[in-house]
Amino acid sequence: MHLTDHISDVQLNEYLDNESADRAEIETHLDSCDECAARLSALQALFTDLDSLPEVTLSTNLAARFTSDRKLVPQLPRWLTLTASLQAAAALVALIVAIPFFSIMLPKIEAPSFTELLFELQSIWASWLDALSNYQLPNYQFTDLPTYPVELSTLFIALAIVSIFWIFGNGLLLRNQTK
Ligand SMILES: [Zn+2]
Structure with missing residues:
Protein backbone atom coordinates (compact mmCIF):
# COMPACT_ATOMS: atom_id res chain seq x y z
CA MET A 1 0.00 0.00 0.00
CA LEU A 53 -29.07 -1.97 19.52
CA PRO A 54 -31.22 -4.03 21.87
CA GLU A 55 -31.81 -7.68 21.17
CA VAL A 56 -35.33 -7.91 19.81
CA THR A 57 -37.26 -11.00 20.68
CA LEU A 58 -39.72 -12.06 18.00
CA SER A 59 -43.36 -12.01 18.94
CA THR A 60 -43.86 -15.27 17.07
CA ASN A 61 -41.44 -18.16 17.04
CA LEU A 62 -40.43 -18.54 13.40
CA ALA A 63 -38.78 -21.88 14.06
CA ALA A 64 -42.14 -23.33 15.07
CA ARG A 65 -43.32 -22.99 11.48
CA PHE A 66 -40.66 -25.40 10.31
CA THR A 67 -41.01 -28.04 12.96
CA SER A 68 -43.04 -31.10 12.19
CA ASP A 69 -45.39 -31.09 15.19
CA ARG A 70 -48.17 -30.10 12.82
CA LYS A 71 -48.85 -33.02 10.54
CA LEU A 72 -48.93 -32.23 6.85
CA VAL A 73 -51.51 -34.83 5.88
CA PRO A 74 -54.43 -33.32 7.88
CA GLN A 75 -53.56 -29.98 6.27
CA LEU A 76 -54.18 -31.39 2.80
CA PRO A 77 -57.23 -29.85 1.15
CA ARG A 78 -60.40 -31.81 1.61
CA TRP A 79 -60.86 -32.34 -2.12
CA LEU A 80 -57.47 -34.04 -2.33
CA THR A 81 -58.25 -36.58 0.38
CA LEU A 82 -61.63 -37.06 -1.24
CA THR A 83 -59.94 -37.67 -4.59
CA ALA A 84 -57.61 -40.20 -2.98
CA SER A 85 -60.58 -41.98 -1.40
CA LEU A 86 -62.44 -42.02 -4.70
CA GLN A 87 -59.37 -43.41 -6.42
CA ALA A 88 -59.07 -46.14 -3.81
CA ALA A 89 -62.75 -46.97 -4.25
CA ALA A 90 -62.37 -46.98 -8.04
CA ALA A 91 -59.36 -49.29 -7.80
CA LEU A 92 -61.28 -51.63 -5.49
CA VAL A 93 -64.24 -51.71 -7.86
CA ALA A 94 -61.96 -52.32 -10.83
CA LEU A 95 -60.27 -55.16 -8.94
CA ILE A 96 -63.59 -56.77 -8.02
CA VAL A 97 -64.76 -56.40 -11.61
CA ALA A 98 -61.54 -57.88 -12.97
CA ILE A 99 -61.23 -60.84 -10.57
CA PRO A 100 -63.64 -63.18 -12.44
CA PHE A 101 -61.69 -62.69 -15.65
CA PHE A 102 -58.39 -63.63 -14.07
CA SER A 103 -59.57 -67.23 -14.23
CA ILE A 104 -59.29 -67.03 -18.00
CA MET A 105 -55.62 -66.19 -17.71
CA LEU A 106 -54.88 -68.52 -14.80
CA PRO A 107 -52.85 -71.60 -15.72
CA LYS A 108 -54.16 -75.03 -14.80
CA ILE A 109 -51.48 -75.51 -12.11
CA GLU A 110 -53.51 -73.34 -9.72
CA ALA A 111 -55.18 -75.03 -6.77
CA PRO A 112 -58.49 -76.60 -7.93
CA SER A 113 -60.58 -74.99 -5.19
CA PHE A 114 -59.35 -71.52 -6.10
CA THR A 115 -59.92 -72.12 -9.81
CA GLU A 116 -63.39 -73.50 -9.13
CA LEU A 117 -64.22 -70.44 -7.06
CA LEU A 118 -63.00 -68.19 -9.83
CA PHE A 119 -64.99 -70.07 -12.45
CA GLU A 120 -68.05 -69.83 -10.24
CA LEU A 121 -67.50 -66.09 -9.89
CA GLN A 122 -66.92 -65.87 -13.60
CA SER A 123 -70.18 -67.62 -14.44
CA ILE A 124 -72.08 -65.36 -12.05
CA TRP A 125 -70.35 -62.36 -13.54
CA ALA A 126 -70.93 -63.55 -17.13
CA SER A 127 -74.62 -64.08 -16.50
CA TRP A 128 -74.86 -60.66 -14.89
CA LEU A 129 -73.03 -59.18 -17.86
CA ASP A 130 -75.40 -60.98 -20.21
CA ALA A 131 -78.34 -59.46 -18.39
CA LEU A 132 -76.66 -56.10 -18.50
CA SER A 133 -75.81 -56.32 -22.19
CA ASN A 134 -79.29 -57.59 -23.02
CA TYR A 135 -80.74 -54.66 -21.15
CA GLN A 136 -78.46 -52.08 -22.72
CA LEU A 137 -78.23 -53.64 -26.17
CA PRO A 138 -81.47 -55.45 -27.02
CA ASN A 139 -80.31 -56.19 -30.57
CA TYR A 140 -77.01 -57.72 -29.40
CA GLN A 141 -76.19 -60.78 -31.47
CA PHE A 142 -76.16 -63.95 -29.38
CA THR A 143 -73.39 -65.44 -31.51
CA ASP A 144 -71.06 -62.64 -30.47
CA LEU A 145 -71.45 -63.40 -26.76
CA PRO A 146 -68.66 -66.01 -26.29
CA THR A 147 -65.96 -63.49 -27.23
CA TYR A 148 -67.58 -60.69 -25.26
CA PRO A 149 -66.25 -61.44 -21.74
CA VAL A 150 -62.71 -62.08 -23.00
CA GLU A 151 -62.48 -58.67 -24.64
CA LEU A 152 -63.97 -57.01 -21.57
CA SER A 153 -61.58 -58.88 -19.27
CA THR A 154 -58.58 -57.38 -21.02
CA LEU A 155 -60.08 -53.95 -20.56
CA PHE A 156 -60.94 -54.47 -16.90
CA ILE A 157 -57.61 -56.05 -16.01
CA ALA A 158 -55.80 -53.15 -17.65
CA LEU A 159 -58.05 -50.75 -15.75
CA ALA A 160 -57.34 -52.52 -12.47
CA ILE A 161 -53.57 -52.51 -13.04
CA VAL A 162 -53.62 -48.83 -13.96
CA SER A 163 -55.69 -48.01 -10.87
CA ILE A 164 -53.34 -49.95 -8.60
CA PHE A 165 -50.34 -48.11 -10.03
CA TRP A 166 -52.22 -44.85 -9.58
CA ILE A 167 -52.87 -45.57 -5.90
CA PHE A 168 -49.28 -46.63 -5.24
CA GLY A 169 -48.05 -43.53 -7.05
CA ASN A 170 -50.24 -41.30 -4.93
CA GLY A 171 -49.14 -43.09 -1.78
CA LEU A 172 -45.49 -42.53 -2.62
CA LEU A 173 -46.20 -38.90 -3.47
CA LEU A 174 -47.97 -38.24 -0.16
CA ARG A 175 -45.27 -40.10 1.79
CA ASN A 176 -42.60 -37.93 0.18
CA GLN A 177 -44.51 -34.78 1.06
CA THR A 178 -44.74 -35.67 4.73
CA LYS A 179 -40.96 -36.20 4.96
ZN1 LIG B 1 -6.49 8.86 3.41
Missing part, protein backbone atom coordinates in the same frame (compact mmCIF):
# COMPACT_ATOMS: atom_id res chain seq x y z
CA HIS A 2 1.40 3.29 -1.01
CA LEU A 3 1.44 5.90 1.71
CA THR A 4 -0.26 8.49 -0.46
CA ASP A 5 -3.16 6.11 -1.28
CA HIS A 6 -6.25 6.49 0.84
CA ILE A 7 -7.43 3.52 2.80
CA SER A 8 -10.21 1.57 1.13
CA ASP A 9 -13.46 0.67 2.95
CA VAL A 10 -12.46 -2.98 2.91
CA GLN A 11 -9.12 -2.15 4.52
CA LEU A 12 -10.86 0.00 7.15
CA ASN A 13 -13.25 -2.85 7.98
CA GLU A 14 -10.39 -5.31 8.22
CA TYR A 15 -8.51 -2.87 10.45
CA LEU A 16 -11.50 -2.52 12.78
CA ASP A 17 -11.94 -6.30 12.88
CA ASN A 18 -8.22 -6.68 13.72
CA GLU A 19 -7.82 -8.76 10.58
CA SER A 20 -5.65 -6.35 8.63
CA ALA A 21 -2.24 -7.60 7.49
CA ASP A 22 -0.80 -4.11 7.21
CA ARG A 23 -1.89 -2.39 10.44
CA ALA A 24 1.32 -0.39 10.72
CA GLU A 25 0.92 1.15 7.27
CA ILE A 26 -2.75 1.97 7.90
CA GLU A 27 -1.97 3.60 11.22
CA THR A 28 0.80 5.61 9.59
CA HIS A 29 -1.66 6.81 6.94
CA LEU A 30 -4.34 7.57 9.52
CA ASP A 31 -1.90 9.75 11.42
CA SER A 32 -1.25 11.88 8.34
CA CYS A 33 -4.69 11.78 6.65
CA ASP A 34 -7.63 13.47 8.37
CA GLU A 35 -10.04 12.20 5.72
CA CYS A 36 -9.32 8.52 6.38
CA ALA A 37 -9.21 9.12 10.13
CA ALA A 38 -12.71 10.65 9.88
CA ARG A 39 -13.95 7.67 7.87
CA LEU A 40 -12.50 5.31 10.46
CA SER A 41 -14.20 7.09 13.35
CA ALA A 42 -17.50 7.17 11.41
CA LEU A 43 -17.21 3.44 10.83
CA GLN A 44 -16.38 2.87 14.50
CA ALA A 45 -19.43 4.94 15.51
CA LEU A 46 -21.63 2.85 13.21
CA PHE A 47 -20.39 -0.42 14.72
CA THR A 48 -20.89 0.99 18.22
CA ASP A 49 -24.46 1.92 17.32
CA LEU A 50 -25.08 -1.54 15.91
CA ASP A 51 -23.69 -3.16 19.05
CA SER A 52 -25.85 -0.95 21.28
Whole structure:
Protein backbone atom coordinates (compact mmCIF):
# COMPACT_ATOMS: atom_id res chain seq x y z
CA MET A 1 0.00 0.00 0.00
CA HIS A 2 1.40 3.29 -1.01
CA LEU A 3 1.44 5.90 1.71
CA THR A 4 -0.26 8.49 -0.46
CA ASP A 5 -3.16 6.11 -1.28
CA HIS A 6 -6.25 6.49 0.84
CA ILE A 7 -7.43 3.52 2.80
CA SER A 8 -10.21 1.57 1.13
CA ASP A 9 -13.46 0.67 2.95
CA VAL A 10 -12.46 -2.98 2.91
CA GLN A 11 -9.12 -2.15 4.52
CA LEU A 12 -10.86 0.00 7.15
CA ASN A 13 -13.25 -2.85 7.98
CA GLU A 14 -10.39 -5.31 8.22
CA TYR A 15 -8.51 -2.87 10.45
CA LEU A 16 -11.50 -2.52 12.78
CA ASP A 17 -11.94 -6.30 12.88
CA ASN A 18 -8.22 -6.68 13.72
CA GLU A 19 -7.82 -8.76 10.58
CA SER A 20 -5.65 -6.35 8.63
CA ALA A 21 -2.24 -7.60 7.49
CA ASP A 22 -0.80 -4.11 7.21
CA ARG A 23 -1.89 -2.39 10.44
CA ALA A 24 1.32 -0.39 10.72
CA GLU A 25 0.92 1.15 7.27
CA ILE A 26 -2.75 1.97 7.90
CA GLU A 27 -1.97 3.60 11.22
CA THR A 28 0.80 5.61 9.59
CA HIS A 29 -1.66 6.81 6.94
CA LEU A 30 -4.34 7.57 9.52
CA ASP A 31 -1.90 9.75 11.42
CA SER A 32 -1.25 11.88 8.34
CA CYS A 33 -4.69 11.78 6.65
CA ASP A 34 -7.63 13.47 8.37
CA GLU A 35 -10.04 12.20 5.72
CA CYS A 36 -9.32 8.52 6.38
CA ALA A 37 -9.21 9.12 10.13
CA ALA A 38 -12.71 10.65 9.88
CA ARG A 39 -13.95 7.67 7.87
CA LEU A 40 -12.50 5.31 10.46
CA SER A 41 -14.20 7.09 13.35
CA ALA A 42 -17.50 7.17 11.41
CA LEU A 43 -17.21 3.44 10.83
CA GLN A 44 -16.38 2.87 14.50
CA ALA A 45 -19.43 4.94 15.51
CA LEU A 46 -21.63 2.85 13.21
CA PHE A 47 -20.39 -0.42 14.72
CA THR A 48 -20.89 0.99 18.22
CA ASP A 49 -24.46 1.92 17.32
CA LEU A 50 -25.08 -1.54 15.91
CA ASP A 51 -23.69 -3.16 19.05
CA SER A 52 -25.85 -0.95 21.28
CA LEU A 53 -29.07 -1.97 19.52
CA PRO A 54 -31.22 -4.03 21.87
CA GLU A 55 -31.81 -7.68 21.17
CA VAL A 56 -35.33 -7.91 19.81
CA THR A 57 -37.26 -11.00 20.68
CA LEU A 58 -39.72 -12.06 18.00
CA SER A 59 -43.36 -12.01 18.94
CA THR A 60 -43.86 -15.27 17.07
CA ASN A 61 -41.44 -18.16 17.04
CA LEU A 62 -40.43 -18.54 13.40
CA ALA A 63 -38.78 -21.88 14.06
CA ALA A 64 -42.14 -23.33 15.07
CA ARG A 65 -43.32 -22.99 11.48
CA PHE A 66 -40.66 -25.40 10.31
CA THR A 67 -41.01 -28.04 12.96
CA SER A 68 -43.04 -31.10 12.19
CA ASP A 69 -45.39 -31.09 15.19
CA ARG A 70 -48.17 -30.10 12.82
CA LYS A 71 -48.85 -33.02 10.54
CA LEU A 72 -48.93 -32.23 6.85
CA VAL A 73 -51.51 -34.83 5.88
CA PRO A 74 -54.43 -33.32 7.88
CA GLN A 75 -53.56 -29.98 6.27
CA LEU A 76 -54.18 -31.39 2.80
CA PRO A 77 -57.23 -29.85 1.15
CA ARG A 78 -60.40 -31.81 1.61
CA TRP A 79 -60.86 -32.34 -2.12
CA LEU A 80 -57.47 -34.04 -2.33
CA THR A 81 -58.25 -36.58 0.38
CA LEU A 82 -61.63 -37.06 -1.24
CA THR A 83 -59.94 -37.67 -4.59
CA ALA A 84 -57.61 -40.20 -2.98
CA SER A 85 -60.58 -41.98 -1.40
CA LEU A 86 -62.44 -42.02 -4.70
CA GLN A 87 -59.37 -43.41 -6.42
CA ALA A 88 -59.07 -46.14 -3.81
CA ALA A 89 -62.75 -46.97 -4.25
CA ALA A 90 -62.37 -46.98 -8.04
CA ALA A 91 -59.36 -49.29 -7.80
CA LEU A 92 -61.28 -51.63 -5.49
CA VAL A 93 -64.24 -51.71 -7.86
CA ALA A 94 -61.96 -52.32 -10.83
CA LEU A 95 -60.27 -55.16 -8.94
CA ILE A 96 -63.59 -56.77 -8.02
CA VAL A 97 -64.76 -56.40 -11.61
CA ALA A 98 -61.54 -57.88 -12.97
CA ILE A 99 -61.23 -60.84 -10.57
CA PRO A 100 -63.64 -63.18 -12.44
CA PHE A 101 -61.69 -62.69 -15.65
CA PHE A 102 -58.39 -63.63 -14.07
CA SER A 103 -59.57 -67.23 -14.23
CA ILE A 104 -59.29 -67.03 -18.00
CA MET A 105 -55.62 -66.19 -17.71
CA LEU A 106 -54.88 -68.52 -14.80
CA PRO A 107 -52.85 -71.60 -15.72
CA LYS A 108 -54.16 -75.03 -14.80
CA ILE A 109 -51.48 -75.51 -12.11
CA GLU A 110 -53.51 -73.34 -9.72
CA ALA A 111 -55.18 -75.03 -6.77
CA PRO A 112 -58.49 -76.60 -7.93
CA SER A 113 -60.58 -74.99 -5.19
CA PHE A 114 -59.35 -71.52 -6.10
CA THR A 115 -59.92 -72.12 -9.81
CA GLU A 116 -63.39 -73.50 -9.13
CA LEU A 117 -64.22 -70.44 -7.06
CA LEU A 118 -63.00 -68.19 -9.83
CA PHE A 119 -64.99 -70.07 -12.45
CA GLU A 120 -68.05 -69.83 -10.24
CA LEU A 121 -67.50 -66.09 -9.89
CA GLN A 122 -66.92 -65.87 -13.60
CA SER A 123 -70.18 -67.62 -14.44
CA ILE A 124 -72.08 -65.36 -12.05
CA TRP A 125 -70.35 -62.36 -13.54
CA ALA A 126 -70.93 -63.55 -17.13
CA SER A 127 -74.62 -64.08 -16.50
CA TRP A 128 -74.86 -60.66 -14.89
CA LEU A 129 -73.03 -59.18 -17.86
CA ASP A 130 -75.40 -60.98 -20.21
CA ALA A 131 -78.34 -59.46 -18.39
CA LEU A 132 -76.66 -56.10 -18.50
CA SER A 133 -75.81 -56.32 -22.19
CA ASN A 134 -79.29 -57.59 -23.02
CA TYR A 135 -80.74 -54.66 -21.15
CA GLN A 136 -78.46 -52.08 -22.72
CA LEU A 137 -78.23 -53.64 -26.17
CA PRO A 138 -81.47 -55.45 -27.02
CA ASN A 139 -80.31 -56.19 -30.57
CA TYR A 140 -77.01 -57.72 -29.40
CA GLN A 141 -76.19 -60.78 -31.47
CA PHE A 142 -76.16 -63.95 -29.38
CA THR A 143 -73.39 -65.44 -31.51
CA ASP A 144 -71.06 -62.64 -30.47
CA LEU A 145 -71.45 -63.40 -26.76
CA PRO A 146 -68.66 -66.01 -26.29
CA THR A 147 -65.96 -63.49 -27.23
CA TYR A 148 -67.58 -60.69 -25.26
CA PRO A 149 -66.25 -61.44 -21.74
CA VAL A 150 -62.71 -62.08 -23.00
CA GLU A 151 -62.48 -58.67 -24.64
CA LEU A 152 -63.97 -57.01 -21.57
CA SER A 153 -61.58 -58.88 -19.27
CA THR A 154 -58.58 -57.38 -21.02
CA LEU A 155 -60.08 -53.95 -20.56
CA PHE A 156 -60.94 -54.47 -16.90
CA ILE A 157 -57.61 -56.05 -16.01
CA ALA A 158 -55.80 -53.15 -17.65
CA LEU A 159 -58.05 -50.75 -15.75
CA ALA A 160 -57.34 -52.52 -12.47
CA ILE A 161 -53.57 -52.51 -13.04
CA VAL A 162 -53.62 -48.83 -13.96
CA SER A 163 -55.69 -48.01 -10.87
CA ILE A 164 -53.34 -49.95 -8.60
CA PHE A 165 -50.34 -48.11 -10.03
CA TRP A 166 -52.22 -44.85 -9.58
CA ILE A 167 -52.87 -45.57 -5.90
CA PHE A 168 -49.28 -46.63 -5.24
CA GLY A 169 -48.05 -43.53 -7.05
CA ASN A 170 -50.24 -41.30 -4.93
CA GLY A 171 -49.14 -43.09 -1.78
CA LEU A 172 -45.49 -42.53 -2.62
CA LEU A 173 -46.20 -38.90 -3.47
CA LEU A 174 -47.97 -38.24 -0.16
CA ARG A 175 -45.27 -40.10 1.79
CA ASN A 176 -42.60 -37.93 0.18
CA GLN A 177 -44.51 -34.78 1.06
CA THR A 178 -44.74 -35.67 4.73
CA LYS A 179 -40.96 -36.20 4.96
ZN1 LIG B 1 -6.49 8.86 3.41
